[in-house]
Amino acid sequence: METKSIATRIQNSGLFRTQGLIGGKWVDAYDGKTIKVNNPATGEIIAEVPYMGKRETNDAISSAYDAFNSWSKLTAAERSKYLREWYDLLMTHKEELAQLITLEQGKPLKDAMGEVTYGADFIEFFSEEAKRVYGDVIPATSSDRRLVVLKQPVGVVGAITPWNFPLAMITRKVGPALACGCTVVIKPSEFTPLTALAAAELALQAGIPQGVVNVVMGNAPDIGEALLSSTQVRKITFTGSTAVGKKLMAGAAGTVKKVSLELGGNAPCLVFDDADLDVAVKGTLAAKFRNSGQTCVCANRILVQEGIYEKFADAFLKAVQNLQVGDGFTEGVVQGPLINEAAVKKVESFVQDAISKGAKVLLGGKRHSLGLTFYEPTVVSDVKNEMLLAKEEVFGPVAPLLQFKTEEEAIRIANDTNAGLAAYIFTNNVQRTWRVSEALEYGLVGVNEGLISTEVAPFGGVKQSGLGREGSKYGIDEYLELKYVCFGDMNRK
Numbered sequence: 001m002e003t004k005s006i007a008t009r010i011q012n013s014g015l016f017r018t019q020g021l022i023g024g025k026w027v028d029a030y031d032g033k034t035i036k037v038n039n040p041a042t043g044e045i046i047a048e049v050p051y052m053g054k055r056e057t058n059d060a061i062s063s064a065y066d067a068f069n070s071w072s073k074l075t076a077a078e079r080s081k082y083l084r085e086w087y088d089l090l091m092t093h094k095e096e097l098a099q100l101i102t103l104e105q106g107k108p109l110k111d112a113m114g115e116v117t118y119g120a121d122f123i124e125f126f127s128e129e130a131k132r133v134y135g136d137v138i139p140a141t142s143s144d145r146r147l148v149v150l151k152q153p154v155g156v157v158g159a160i161t162p163w164n165f166p167l168a169m170i171t172r173k174v175g176p177a178l179a180c181g182c183t184v185v186i187k188p189s190e191f192t193p194l195t196a197l198a199a200a201e202l203a204l205q206a207g208i209p210q211g212v213v214n215v216v217m218g219n220a221p222d223i224g225e226a227l228l229s230s231t232q233v234r235k236i237t238f239t240g241s242t243a244v245g246k247k248l249m250a251g252a253a254g255t256v257k258k259v260s261l262e263l264g265g266n267a268p269c270l271v272f273d274d275a276d277l278d279v280a281v282k283g284t285l286a287a288k289f290r291n292s293g294q295t296c297v298c299a300n301r302i303l304v305q306e307g308i309y310e311k312f313a314d315a316f317l318k319a320v321q322n323l324q325v326g327d328g329f330t331e332g333v334v335q336g337p338l339i340n341e342a343a344v345k346k347v348e349s350f351v352q353d354a355i356s357k358g359a360k361v362l363l364g365g366k367r368h369s370l371g372l373t374f375y376e377p378t379v380v381s382d383v384k385n386e387m388l389l390a391k392e393e394v395f396g397p398v399a400p401l402l403q404f405k406t407e408e409e410a411i412r413i414a415n416d417t418n419a420g421l422a423a424y425i426f427t428n429n430v431q432r433t434w435r436v437s438e439a440l441e442y443g444l445v446g447v448n449e450g451l452i453s454t455e456v457a458p459f460g461g462v463k464q465s466g467l468g469r470e471g472s473k474y475g476i477d478e479y480l481e482l483k484y485v486c487f488g489d490m491n492r493k
């Protein structure tokens with residue numbers, strides 16, 4: 001299918017929104033400036049969206065602040081119904097949303113459909129969780145007192161999201177925020193704003209009141225600065241690079257805001273001698289090549305024990321050889337393009353660095369013959385800890401294989417990084433699964449499983465991979481303040 005015909009189909013469904021959303025109104029940048037959105041699989045321009053900055057963001061913040069007054073005062077059941085309606089609409093429009101994701105992000109349509117379900121599931125989950133925000137009654141230290149803890153919404157939330165999951169990274173922030181009574185200003189990635197805008201359109205169709213959900217995009221540092229400096233914004237929630245996350249954390253100090261950060265990972269994938277080979281290959285393949293390696297939980301270092309190394313490398317290579325690369329709209333394709341030229345250049349430089357330091361390319365190792373930002377699924381062996389491929393997140397379809405001898409060595413290498421988001425282990429030894437899971441300094445661990453994200457479990461990192469958790473019953477705490485209320489003089493008749 002061509003970019004234009006897909007865009008026309010989505011346009012006919014009313015979900016092709018190309019303006020920002022402020023206070024329930026679709027608006028252009030105040031100075032009329034725009035930014036182009038392109039299809040990474042073809043290079044074609046899909047749309048132009050407003051290049052907004054401080055002024056528009058400040059207006060979005062004011063709208064969210066005004067809306068907070070009434071939205072936070074609704075009953076939990078009322079907010080729950082709005083979220084449920086939004087969820088139903090997201091699922092009704094699953095196909096168009098998935099097409100938008102493939103169009104602007106590049107992932108295969110089947111994966112995009114999966115993202116819509118996964119993304120919508122956060123809205124469904126938090127529509128239910130809205131009704132379970134319980135406080136506490138604390139046994140008092142004196143008989144004439146009653147001590148109560150209330151949980152109240154933090155206020156206006158600034159949600160800054162990346163391009164790799166254009167829908168799900170938004171819903172897992174906005175779902176819990178809205179559920180407990182917060183209002184939001186969303187800043188999606190400028191590479192993938194169309195999915196965010198379509199989701200916002202559906203929020204309006206669900207009847208979510210004007211100003212509760214706002215979307216601005218354009219000059220990221222200016223928008224970030226407006227969100228950080230506003231005293232009305234009480235929380236920043238961010239998914240993206242560690243470098244930008246650190247800037248936001250420092251910037252939030254000026255107004256002492258709550259901050260949740262979901263930053264880069266450097267996921268180790270440990271394959272032990274006693275692993276089931278098929279399970280390990282299948283799990284590692286999924287953990288590495290999902291979204292062409294462009295997720296923060298993608299296996300970044302595949303550590304294989306010496307006894308199974310050769311067998312694993314052979315079987316893994318064969319599996320990677322079968323990955324079909326192409327336009328995400330083409331049937332059978334499982335590897336789309338990378339998001340842009342800068343992403344390919346980064347992958348190229350990491351592979352070059354590894355080769356220059358003695359690594360061997362077993363498969364791929366270069367741009368794909370399809371051109372543009374397509375890169376061949378790649379397997380590199382003899383990777384060492386000092387290579388960029390092992391030290392930093394490659395965020396592309398490159399699988400580095402490292403060899404280890406003992407469990408202790410594997411754990412030491414796995415933890416020898418500032419990142420701490422996801423880790424994977426493959427072994428059939430029950431005691432080892434517990435021992436290693438507990439020893440890994442990571443927020444998530446997959447045991448004999450490469451795909452572990454779900455809305456019902458807490459997602460988030462330790463060390464420099466972030467702060468806070470998203471999803472699950474824990475995810476809503478990030479948007480709540482505790483208030484202790486002490487009732488005195490309670491024995492008076």
Ligand code: ADP
Binds near residue numbers: 222247
């Ligand atoms: P990635 O490398 O995955 O694109 P980024 O951290 O650059 O990660 O981007 C994630 C999100 O952060 C995007 O929405 C981007 O526009 C936004 N962003 C980038 N720089 C800033 C900044 N200085 N202030 C606020 N947001 C920013």
